[in-house]
Amino acid sequence: MPQPLSADxxxxxxxxGHFELTSGLHSAVYNQTAVLHQDPARCTALCTQLLRELGREFDVVVAPALGAIVFGFECARLAGRPFLYSERAGGSQRLRRGQHLAPGQRVLVVENVLTTAGTVEEVLALVRGADARPVGVCALVVRRTVPYPWENEVPLVAVVRRDMPGHEPARCPQCAAGVGIDSPGSRRAS
Structure with a gap:
């Protein structure tokens, strides 16, 4: 059996460096998971590991667009399950383009990076709103070690889970020190 992958x-x-995250927070750490799209074998290995660690049955995979689509699709392909993706529309995550969940379906939510987990919480609400049942969340990177409130009910597995603090811009030590900022994945990036 291959060794589990890690931050190494x-x-x-x-x-x-000094980054603006998608959440709007500033951090000294940024996770550029899109580089993994360039190596399908590596993406497959990561998704295989996540599914093995999750160890739960599910009927369908849902991933939020855009960053998690590749990983969600690969988890669905490996498990032989349907794949759906949610999009931000009207201020929240929604299934569009003829996609839908059926009542009672067991849903695996796949995300690339969790910081505040706001998007995952929206997807969990979307799943529950369709009378489907979230059975797990898989992520490549989780930027905190403290559990999210929903983890008591919906287990979370990740390749890397460690504290990577984010700061409100007004309280950012790097901003206070005059360090320039990069916004490589922020919704605010141009």
């Missing part, structure tokens, strides 16, 4: 295997994903 993701050195090209985990960057240090």
């Amino acid at each position: 295997d993701l050195t090209d994903v985990i960057h240090t």
